[in-house]
Amino acid sequence: MAVLVYAEFVDGKPKKSTFEAVYYAAQLAKQFQTSAVALTIGPADAADLAALGQYGVEKVLHASEAKLEQFQSKAYTKVIAAAADAQSADVVVLTHNSNGKALAGRVAVRLEAGLVSGAIALPDTAAGFTLRKPVFSGKAFAQISIQTGRKVISVNPNSLKPEAGSGSATVEAFQAALQDSDFDAKLVKRETMSTDVVPLPEAELVVSAGRGMKGPENWGIIEELATTLGATTACSRPVADTGWRPHHEHVGQTGVAIKPNLYIAIGISGAIQHLAGVNQSKTIVVINKDSEAPFFKAADYGVVGDAFEVVPKLTEALKSFKNS
Numbered sequence: 001m002a003v004l005v006y007a008e009f010v011d012g013k014p015k016k017s018t019f020e021a022v023y024y025a026a027q028l029a030k031q032f033q034t035s036a037v038a039l040t041i042g043p044a045d046a047a048d049l050a051a052l053g054q055y056g057v058e059k060v061l062h063a064s065e066a067k068l069e070q071f072q073s074k075a076y077t078k079v080i081a082a083a084a085d086a087q088s089a090d091v092v093v094l095t096h097n098s099n100g101k102a103l104a105g106r107v108a109v110r111l112e113a114g115l116v117s118g119a120i121a122l123p124d125t126a127a128g129f130t131l132r133k134p135v136f137s138g139k140a141f142a143q144i145s146i147q148t149g150r151k152v153i154s155v156n157p158n159s160l161k162p163e164a165g166s167g168s169a170t171v172e173a174f175q176a177a178l179q180d181s182d183f184d185a186k187l188v189k190r191e192t193m194s195t196d197v198v199p200l201p202e203a204e205l206v207v208s209a210g211r212g213m214k215g216p217e218n219w220g221i222i223e224e225l226a227t228t229l230g231a232t233t234a235c236s237r238p239v240a241d242t243g244w245r246p247h248h249e250h251v252g253q254t255g256v257a258i259k260p261n262l263y264i265a266i267g268i269s270g271a272i273q274h275l276a277g278v279n280q281s282k283t284i285v286v287i288n289k290d291s292e293a294p295f296f297k298a299a300d301y302g303v304v305g306d307a308f309e310v311v312p313k314l315t316e317a318l319k320s321f322k323n324s
């Protein structure tokens with residue numbers, strides 16, 4: 001049994017979730033006493049490709065044709081399936097992010113493979129091949145057994161901590177037979193956020209605020225706390241809907257689902273739809289002036305108090321802690 005992992009590079013660089021997927025695939029291969037091969041599509045530095053070896057893959061295939069420079073779901077699917085066939089891979093691993101979600105189902109159909117999307121652990125092979133994943137917006141877990149010979153798994157970001165070793169992978173060029181019809185959508189324009197802040201789905205520290213902040217003019221104290229911690233900012237849905245904050249900050253059932261190590265919720269009531277996207281956080285801190293706010297039930301630490309008093313004090317305390 002061989003394992004192929006799609007190692008996503010964005011703007012020519014691997015993401016944190018890429019290392020997680022590669023490490024997951026390598027651990028999976030170890031479990032089955034086989035090896036894992038990574039596949040990268042699009043621009044990537046040779047050194048970055050070889051460095052994937054640190055996370056346990058021995059070989060990296062690189063599909064670097066110019067027409068694959070931009071993400072194309074149909075064409076990328078074909079390349080991944082072709083690489084899986086070329087490597088006789090029985091398991092294909094991807095990251096459960098927006099591109100991975102677009103690819104996993106298509107790859108599974110092409111390979112006639114069973115799919116588990118959003119897995120959070122390596123398979124239990126005691127009786128078959130069973131994966132654990134959160135369901136019902138994280139309120140429960142399902143154990144899903146894949147029955148087919150070939151298998152596709154997308155791995156939830158932040159599900160495991162990849163450990164870098166000292167290995168280096170060999171890099172080989174890979175080409176799949178692609179036709180013009182594989183490129184049926186074209187990226188016309190891309191607007192990037194001019195920020196070096198960690199994107200929400202990958203953030204380990206998140207400072208989030210809600211309608212309790214009263215208006216967008218009051219976000220200064222939220223941003224200062226986030227900057228002090230090195231955290232990414234998020235918000236509740238009504239805050240994004242009313243234009244106080246950009247939509248990409250909206251977390252919850254209809255927004256981004258996150259799984260940081262620390263989630264600080266300020267002036268957010270803790271509605272079920274909000275919790276659905278944040279309840280996988282390892283530690284939740286709630287600051288709310290209403291001691292009856294439902295969020296306190298989900299909190300590891302709670303501060304009952306006015307955000308306009310508590311947040312600046314917390315930021316000052318963190319600053320002096322950092323300085324000492």
Ligand SMILES: Cc1cc2nc3c(=O)[nH]c(=O)nc-3n(C[C@H](O)[C@H](O)[C@H](O)COP(=O)(O)OP(=O)(O)OC[C@H]3O[C@@H](n4cnc5c(N)ncnc54)[C@H](O)[C@@H]3O)c2cc1C
Nearest residue numbers: 210211212236237252253254267268269273274289290307
């Ligand atoms: C289908 C559907 C999907 C939805 N999806 C989402 C989603 O993805 N994400 C999401 O967030 N919501 C979602 N919602 C909306 C959700 O139900 C809530 O309405 C929303 O989360 C409430 O946002 P909030 O907590 O910021 O505001 P509020 O509910 O108004 O809560 C504000 C909180 O701030 C506290 N507060 C006020 N002043 C202060 C102060 N000075 N200091 C400290 N605390 C203070 C209050 O006590 C209160 O608890 C969805 C709703 C529906 C119907």
